[in-house]
Amino acid sequence: MLEERWSLGKFLCVGLDSDFEKIPDARVGGVIETLYRFNRKIIDETHDIVCAYKPNAAFFEGCGSGGLQALRDIVTYIHKVAPNVPVIFDAKRGDIGNTNEGYMTYAFGYLGMDAITVNPYMGGEALKPFLDRKDVGIFVLCRTSNPGAGEFQDIDVAPLTEEPLPLYQYIAQRVAKHWNTGGNCCLVVGATRPDELREVRAIVGDMPILIPGIGAQGGDLDKTVMAGKDSRGRGMIINSSRGIIFAKDPRGEAEKLDASIRACLSPVSS
Amino acid sequence: MLEERWSLGKFLCVGLDSDFEKIPDARVGGVIETLYRFNRKIIDETHDIVCAYKPNAAFFEGCGSGGLQALRDIVTYIHKVAPNVPVIFDAKRGDIGNTNEGYMTYAFGYLGMDAITVNPYMGGEALKPFLDRKDVGIFVLCRTSNPGAGEFQDIDVAPLTEEPLPLYQYIAQRVAKHWNTGGNCCLVVGATRPDELREVRAIVGDMPILIPGIGAQGGDLDKTVMAGKDSRGRGMIINSSRGIIFAKDPRGEAEKLDASIRACLSPVSS
Numbered sequence: 001m002l003e004e005r006w007s008l009g010k011f012l013c014v015g016l017d018s019d020f021e022k023i024p025d026a027r028v029g030g031v032i033e034t035l036y037r038f039n040r041k042i043i044d045e046t047h048d049i050v051c052a053y054k055p056n057a058a059f060f061e062g063c064g065s066g067g068l069q070a071l072r073d074i075v076t077y078i079h080k081v082a083p084n085v086p087v088i089f090d091a092k093r094g095d096i097g098n099t100n101e102g103y104m105t106y107a108f109g110y111l112g113m114d115a116i117t118v119n120p121y122m123g124g125e126a127l128k129p130f131l132d133r134k135d136v137g138i139f140v141l142c143r144t145s146n147p148g149a150g151e152f153q154d155i156d157v158a159p160l161t162e163e164p165l166p167l168y169q170y171i172a173q174r175v176a177k178h179w180n181t182g183g184n185c186c187l188v189v190g191a192t193r194p195d196e197l198r199e200v201r202a203i204v205g206d207m208p209i210l211i212p213g214i215g216a217q218g219g220d221l222d223k224t225v226m227a228g229k230d231s232r233g234r235g236m237i238i239n240s241s242r243g244i245i246f247a248k249d250p251r252g253e254a255e256k257l258d259a260s261i262r263a264c265l266s267p268v269s270s
Numbered sequence: 271m272l273e274e275r276w277s278l279g280k281f282l283c284v285g286l287d288s289d290f291e292k293i294p295d296a297r298v299g300g301v302i303e304t305l306y307r308f309n310r311k312i313i314d315e316t317h318d319i320v321c322a323y324k325p326n327a328a329f330f331e332g333c334g335s336g337g338l339q340a341l342r343d344i345v346t347y348i349h350k351v352a353p354n355v356p357v358i359f360d361a362k363r364g365d366i367g368n369t370n371e372g373y374m375t376y377a378f379g380y381l382g383m384d385a386i387t388v389n390p391y392m393g394g395e396a397l398k399p400f401l402d403r404k405d406v407g408i409f410v411l412c413r414t415s416n417p418g419a420g421e422f423q424d425i426d427v428a429p430l431t432e433e434p435l436p437l438y439q440y441i442a443q444r445v446a447k448h449w450n451t452g453g454n455c456c457l458v459v460g461a462t463r464p465d466e467l468r469e470v471r472a473i474v475g476d477m478p479i480l481i482p483g484i485g486a487q488g489g490d491l492d493k494t495v496m497a498g499k500d501s502r503g504r505g506m507i508i509n510s511s512r513g514i515i516f517a518k519d520p521r522g523e524a525e526k527l528d529a530s531i532r533a534c535l536s537p538v539s540s
Contacts, residue, residue: 017369058365058372064342064380065335072334092365094389095328096416099287102328110334119364121391121411125418141391146366148395151444155437157425167425167437174421 001086001114002137002208005051006234011265012258013088013210014046015241016055016074020063022246031063035070038245040077045251046244047082049258052115052237054210057091068111075112088210088237089113092141094122100129108136115139117188117210120171124179134182137208140175142200143168145190145213169199176204186210191238194223206230208237214257215243221257225264233265271356271384272407272478275321276504281535282528283358283480284316285511286325286344290333292516301333305340308515310347315521316514317352319528322385322507324480327361338381345382358480358507359383362411364392370399378406385409387458387480390441394449404452407478410445412470413438415460415483439469446474456480461508464493476500478507484527485513491527495534503535 005011016039020031023038043053055074060067075087089111093103107113115137118130130138143153153168165173168189175185189200191213201209211228214221221238228236240257247253275281286309290301293308313323325344330337345357363373363386377383385407388400400408413423423438435443438459445455459470461483471479481498484491491508498506510527517523 019372056365056369056372058363058369058376060372062372062375062380064376065338068335068338090365092363092389093328095326095362096414099326099328102289102326102330102332105332106328106334110332119362119389119391121389121422122414122416123418123421123423125421126414126416144366144392144396146392146396148393151393151395152391152437152441153393155425155427155440158428167422170425171422 001084002051002237004084009262010049010051010258011236011238011261012050012254013052013054013237013239014042014050014244014254015090015212015239016042016053016245017241018055018059018245020059031066032070032073035060035063035067036073039074042245042250043074043078043081046254047078047085049251049254050085052086052088053078054088054090054239054241056241057089072111079112086114086137087112088115088117088137088139090117092117092119094119094127096122096126097128100127104129104133108133115186117141120175124174127179131179131182131185134184136184137186138184139186139188139210140171140179142172142175142187143189143193143196145192149190168196169203172200172203176207180207188212189228191220191224194220194227197224198227201228201230201235206232206235208235210237210239212239212241214238215240221260222264225261229265271354272321272507274354279532280319280321280528281506281508281531282320282524283322283324283507283509284312284320284514284524285360285482285509286312286323286515287511288325288329288515290329301336302340302343305330305333305337306343309344312515312520313344313348313351316524317348317355319524320355322356322358323348324358324360324509324511326511327359342381349382356384356407357382358385358387358407358409360387362387362389364389364397366392366396367398370397374399374403378403385456387411390445394444397449401449401452401455404454406454407456408454409456409458409480410441410449412442412445412457413459413463413466415462419460438466439473442470442473446477450477458482459498461490461494464490464497467494468497471498471500471505476502476505478505480507480509482509482511484508485510491530492534495531499535
């Protein structure tokens, strides 16, 4: 699905971070109706532009069982109006082996997601049920976009690798060389430090990389695209959430960002 | 709440890993009723023995919005029949700062949990909303009990610390020395390697440690208790899930494990 979107020149992912308190007129309807209506409008306005959608679990789970029902309805709606646009569940999950089955039933069965983000800390053995599920995308957190991401992710794992290497790059190596037996692995690398994105791209070849941190979090788009594109000028899913969904004109903002990404990828710029 | 349970000699945590497929007669009632009835029976039989309950998010989320409603009802029931027994939400969450607010509303607001497990990979800065919430317990994953836990957790972070030190011990140091400003931090350390538990205990002083991996996962109880107890012979929450909840006689199994823990802590044994 991603390859098809990329072949159409689409790299923009809209993050459906539907913070209930920030939704205009949120208090008028009930939780399910409010979340559903808000997201349907965003989807109607952007589905012909985007490469993917990425709802973040926290904003829906924060609304309890109604939030889950709304999220399920929203994913169903995306599949109806834009069947070729994958939906990535940004849930950052991960538990020991058999327990992950519950999260997979939740994400891929109940909610109907096409992909999920997972946390690598427990290792590839723990995540095996995800890695074995070849019909979905597994996005492993590699370098996150938060200011304090380096506390553990930048630790030098030199004793293991002979050469100095930060943990997040070692994780990228492990995913590319050992975890990706099912061919369904992808990575999450924040846009906040393009040099780090370039290092990861060099390690993982043409593996898809989800890149949050553009816009509200301050990532530089041109540097990000130059660092993040694969050997074919593809391989990127560039996410913007608040900058689009809470804008006065979500379609206008999405079009602007989409045009900027294309400009970065045009022969003159690259 | 934990101190009070420990003062009563209670260290056993029952893991409510309510795998829907394994519940006897699961198909007779609906999801909510089945999950609720199964767990209510476990709670009725064990609440006077336990130190805490630990429902794992995956098994309830795997049942969709009905699973969430059942979990909420179960937590309400625990608070009613055993108001002094804390409920730890084993959800292994963690996202960037403001996004964690959604998970906190979910865990502490909607579901009524007293504590949550979190994943340290994104760093203490990302988890600040959890660490600032002083009225709840925050259990940081340190050394997990799965066979492949060492892939990253055992990495030697020597360049950072002058002396060889595995990542999981460095995380224990960071939590004890830097993250625990609100006094609400606890750790998760598996029972599968008692030596590692002893090392972590030496680093974190009397900080509460949740210890999974007894029973089905093969941890040795006597060695675990000797390694895990704090300077006062307390500080442990020893979890058993499948070994109790799917036993023919859950109360009998819980009593047996409770007695074994006490025996390990008795003057003769220690």
